[in-house]
Amino acid sequence: MNFDQELENIITLGTTIVEAKKRCEAVMNTIETLHLSPSCKHTLIRLIQSELDFLSRVSSTDSSEPSICVxxxxxxxxxxxxxxxxxxxxxxxxxxxxxxxxxxxxxxxxxxxxxxxxxxxxxxxxxxxxxxxxxxxxxxxxxxxxxxxxxxxxxxxxxxxxxxxxxxxxxxxxxxxxxxxxxxxxxxxxxxxxxxxxxxxxxxxxxxxxxxxxxxxxxxxxxxxxxxxxxxxxxxxxxCSQDVPKDPIVHNPLVKVNDDIFCGSFGVLISLMDSPENGKIEGDLINFDTTALIAIVSGISNGSTHNLLATPENELKKRFKGNTEFVIGQVMAEIENPIHKEIRNVLSGRKGIICESVCSEFKELVSMCGGVNEKLRADQLLKHVAVIADSPSVRMMSLPTTRKLALKNKIVFGTGDYWHAPTLTANMGFVRAVLQTGMSLFTFEHRPRALTGD
Structure with missing residues (x-):
């Protein structure tokens, strides 16, 4: 190999290494902006760091190779x-x-x-x-x-x-x-x-x-x-024939009541949803867990924020006891970013479904903790979602039942998974626990809201 050829190879190799390092660093910066779990980010960054270490070990003065494989x-x-x-x-x-x-x-x-x-x-x-x-x-x-x-x-x-x-x-x-x-x-x-x-x-x-x-x-x-x-x-x-949804068992007629009067952001939210007709579950679906239903009907989400802030502290503590700071935190978050507006795009054009377990829990919580207005909104909301039989997917039920993977949550999220419907939830602890098993799960996150007795 003559001198000119050797020099050309050194320059080519050196240029390849510099460009490859730039690309590694650029991709690493992009990874930091992605909404991924820490373990997924760690894996990608570790692979890129390994590539950078390899590039650093390759000598730019080694003329035996005109290029490298990156x-x-x-x-x-x-x-x-x-x-x-x-x-x-x-x-x-x-x-x-x-x-x-x-x-x-x-x-x-x-x-x-x-x-x-x-x-x-x-x-x-x-x-x-x-x-x-x-x-x-x-x-x-x-x-x-x-x-x-x-x-x-x-x-x-x-x-x-x-x-x-x-x-x-x-x-x-x-x-x-x-x-x-x-x-x-x-x-x-x-x-x-x-x-x-x-x-x-x-x-x-x-x-x-x-x-x-x-x-x-x-x-x-x-x-x-x-x-x-x-x-x-x-x-x-x-x-995936073993997990193909069968005809659902629907427990409400799902007929939109024409004389319902929907007020405020709650009414706007309900009107954006596509109510199933004649019990047919098809098209774009959204599965609600109990946290989502509570958040939609909560007084905090429906105009009671200023009343709560105007309430004397001793009355708040008497009403909410040890949860007072938690409720006030939700009030401040609602003023800054109203939850109905936040989830509007998620619900628009979708048909809502809930499983029997969620329906029972929601009714019980509203009955015990809800105020008159919250109970009215709960009744209206239940008229516009399909209440279907608990039908968790095979893959969800194959996960072990643990403290973090509670059976009741597996049933709720698994029913959404069975119907290929994303679940709207504030229960991100369960979502993270599922992802840690390696199973993918389609969910939308919302911020929690509590019933206030409104």
């Missing part, structure tokens, strides 16, 4: 998917999912396997797995190149993933989505379609351009732009 493109693509607006309930990132294959008699083999999944989450309300590849399409092979090769080819990878999906319960997806950020060759694309029934779902993604920003110091930002216009996004459906 993994930051894969992590960029993973973060790009996590930024999609229809992604929620992310429970695992870049982890292997262990499983044991069932035998014909329903038992499990003693030999366990595992399949790597880049994202376990809900996508458009359904539990899915995402598999991400950032490889050049020229180097994506369908069949194994060599028996001893670590790269078994995508045919084997897909078979393993389907085996893992079918033998999972709590983590079972309704589909597996493959995101090839640089596209796919025609041969591999046809194999995906013909052998596994994969369909193109590029249209389900709202944005194929992404910016990662890296602070340069002061007010300057280095914007690193990447386009995924050439990406191929394929979906393979998983047979």
């Amino acid at each position: 993994n930051i493109g894969h992590l960029e693509a993973v973060v790009h998917i996590l930024q999609q607006p229809n992604i929620s309930g992310v429970s695992r990132v870049c982890k292997k999912i262990p499983f044991q294959k069932s035998t014909d008699n329903g038992l499990h083999n003693s030999n366990s396997k595992s399949a790597h999944v880049d994202i376990v989450c809900t996508f458009n309300g359904n539990p899915v797995w995402f598999i991400v590849s950032d490889r050049n399409p020229k180097y994506i092979s369908w069949y194994s190149q060599h028996e001893s090769s670590k790269d078994k080819g995508w045919q084997s990878k897909v078979q393993l993933l389907l085996e893992a999906a079918h033998n999972s319960v709590a983590l079972k997806p309704t589909s597996i989505i493959f995101f090839f950020s640089n596209g796919l060759g025609g041969f591999t694309l046809e194999k995906f379609r013909n052998e596994f029934g994969a369909v193109n779902v590029n249209s389900k993604f709202s944005n194929f351009n992404v910016n990662f920003s890296n602070e340069l110091g002061g007010e300057w930002l280095d914007i690193l732009t990447r386009s995924y216009e050439q990406a191929s996004v394929l979906e393979i459906k998983i047979d």
Whole structure:
């Protein structure tokens, strides 16, 4: 190798390392802005830090290699998917999912396997797995190149993933989505379609351009732009027939009462909801837990904030006892950010459902603690939601019942999961406990409100 060639290689390698480091730092900054659990963030940051450590070890004066193989493109693509607006309930990132294959008699083999999944989450309300590849399409092979090769080819990878999906319960997806950020060759694309029934779902993604920003110091930002216009996004459906919703047992007629008079923000909220007709549960649904129903009818949410603030402290303590500070905190939060306005977009156009357990608990709490107006609002609200039989999903009930995963909550959230309906809740302790098991869960959070006797 002559001197000019050697110098060119050194410059190329050095440039690659600098650019790769910039990309790592930019993606790390983006991760900090994502709404992810600490464990998911920790996993992604650890992987990027490992990449940075590798880049730091590579000597820019090593002329033996004109370029290096970096993994930051894969992590960029993973973060790009996590930024999609229809992604929620992310429970695992870049982890292997262990499983044991069932035998014909329903038992499990003693030999366990595992399949790597880049994202376990809900996508458009359904539990899915995402598999991400950032490889050049020229180097994506369908069949194994060599028996001893670590790269078994995508045919084997897909078979393993389907085996893992079918033998999972709590983590079972309704589909597996493959995101090839640089596209796919025609041969591999046809194999995906013909052998596994994969369909193109590029249209389900709202944005194929992404910016990662890296602070340069002061007010300057280095914007690193990447386009995924050439990406191929394929979906393979998983047979979930055992958990397909059956006709519900509906316990109220769900006929909108024309002479109901809805006042204030409560009336606006109810009018935005789409009441089911003739007991039909279909379309966009929203599942309420007890905390959500209480928050909607609470006097705090319906104009009693100033009256409560004007009440002498000794009267408040007599009424709310040890919960006085908690209630006043809710009052101040309501003045700053009204909860009906906060959840309006979540409820708009959706049909509300509650399970029997929630209905019973809600009625009992309102009867014991609600005032006249709160009881009237509760009656009106119950006329505009479908009260259905407790029907928790198989995957939710497969989770162990513990103090943090109480059976009653598994029934409530599991019923929403069974009907593929997000649950509106303030019970984020339960949501976090579910996510920690690795199971994705579709929920919307609201801030708590208490009954005030209004």
